[in-house]
Amino acid sequence: MSNSGTAEVLIPRSLCLIEDVNNLITNVEDLCSVSISWEDGVVSDLKPLKNKVTKPKNILFPRFVETHSHFDKSFTWTDFPNLESNYEGALSENLEEHKTRTTDKVLERVEKSLRLAIKNGYRAIRSHIDTYKNQSIDIWIELFKLQKKFSSELILQFVALAPLEFWDTNKGEELAKIFSSRGGIIGGVIVPPFNKKYIIKLLSKILLLASKYKLEIDLHIDESIIEPGAGIRVLLEVIENLKINSIPITCSHLSSLISLSHSEILNLGEKMAEKNIKVIALPLTNFWLLNRDNKNTSLKRPVAPIKQLQKSHVDVSLGSDNVQDPWYPFGNFDPFYMLSCSIPMLQLSPWERMTLSSIFLAPSRLLNLKWDGLIKKGCPADFIILDAQKWADVFSSNLQRKVFIKGKLHS
Numbered sequence: 001m002s003n004s005g006t007a008e009v010l011i012p013r014s015l016c017l018i019e020d021v022n023n024l025i026t027n028v029e030d031l032c033s034v035s036i037s038w039e040d041g042v043v044s045d046l047k048p049l050k051n052k053v054t055k056p057k058n059i060l061f062p063r064f065v066e067t068h069s070h071f072d073k074s075f076t077w078t079d080f081p082n083l084e085s086n087y088e089g090a091l092s093e094n095l096e097e098h099k100t101r102t103t104d105k106v107l108e109r110v111e112k113s114l115r116l117a118i119k120n121g122y123r124a125i126r127s128h129i130d131t132y133k134n135q136s137i138d139i140w141i142e143l144f145k146l147q148k149k150f151s152s153e154l155i156l157q158f159v160a161l162a163p164l165e166f167w168d169t170n171k172g173e174e175l176a177k178i179f180s181s182r183g184g185i186i187g188g189v190i191v192p193p194f195n196k197k198y199i200i201k202l203l204s205k206i207l208l209l210a211s212k213y214k215l216e217i218d219l220h221i222d223e224s225i226i227e228p229g230a231g232i233r234v235l236l237e238v239i240e241n242l243k244i245n246s247i248p249i250t251c252s253h254l255s256s257l258i259s260l261s262h263s264e265i266l267n268l269g270e271k272m273a274e275k276n277i278k279v280i281a282l283p284l285t286n287f288w289l290l291n292r293d294n295k296n297t298s299l300k301r302p303v304a305p306i307k308q309l310q311k312s313h314v315d316v317s318l319g320s321d322n323v324q325d326p327w328y329p330f331g332n333f334d335p336f337y338m339l340s341c342s343i344p345m346l347q348l349s350p351w352e353r354m355t356l357s358s359i360f361l362a363p364s365r366l367l368n369l370k371w372d373g374l375i376k377k378g379c380p381a382d383f384i385i386l387d388a389q390k391w392a393d394v395f396s397s398n399l400q401r402k403v404f405i406k407g408k409l410h411s
């Protein structure tokens, strides 16, 4: 199949780096009309469409980047439903699932998730994998094999999501060592209430381990409605005490921050930006699980304060989190499902640059990908072309899409 082609499309203006700006026609929704050509899997030409009469019938996006998912438990909802749908119920069903977990079951879920994600238009994904002491470390060998098997179609990053104590054991050190040669990220959960001294001790160990093996850290932190910002404050304190500034750290969730005052959020945001801590907002699971009251409808939902953090120069990405597991019963590894829910929920306007940054550019930076996601001459011909002419078409049903991987139509 050919890996060359040409198309007349609309592209969000802030995702399009074009030389001939003067002739570019951009509509009221900030979509610009361009002609794009690609050869041998690379964009070879990108120029404005000058004809104002015929409007392109398609919108083009770069393939998406998912910053936060849980491939190892996807599609377990049917066997481990959490009908109360609160955080405690999710955790307890999750632990039940661990009892029946085998390497084969996990690999099957990961492969199913990968195929769906590729088909739906992702080019890179970071997935957390539940990690615990009595689990065989061999599972990682198999996971790395799968990562390699799909590497021509999708970049897959793994985070070992373990209890913080795990990283203070020989097994934790052994895994960190494997990760230093194979890739892999240290993960954990910090949710209040907690013993501050104890968490400081464990977090310090983790930071030192990451520093020793040159690993990144990605924490589920402050996914809570109580003690707003307690986790991030401790993390900042530990970083300050250890004077380690070189470890890339991601804070996933940070939902409780929204209960702080405006100036407290900006203040914490500035400290995070200073330490280059990146944030992933996960509105779907947060809105579903947190502050749940099954008798009363309430709009009080914690979620990372995206706009305030961006204002403090924190790089914020939007992620999906769980798919059809005890933590979240819906989803299908489809970026348009996630966006159709999140964009109206969070009042993020898709025609604004900072919204598109949190969907395309910040995630590319977070996963440290070679391509930043901007459509330009010389970029990979990795896109999704939709039967759509306006944002309403993008976030409505029956979306027809074509996914191109290195210029080839994926089928």
Ligand SMILES: [Zn+2]
Binding pocket: 068, 069, 070, 128, 220, 252, 321, 322
């Ligand atoms: Zn998660």
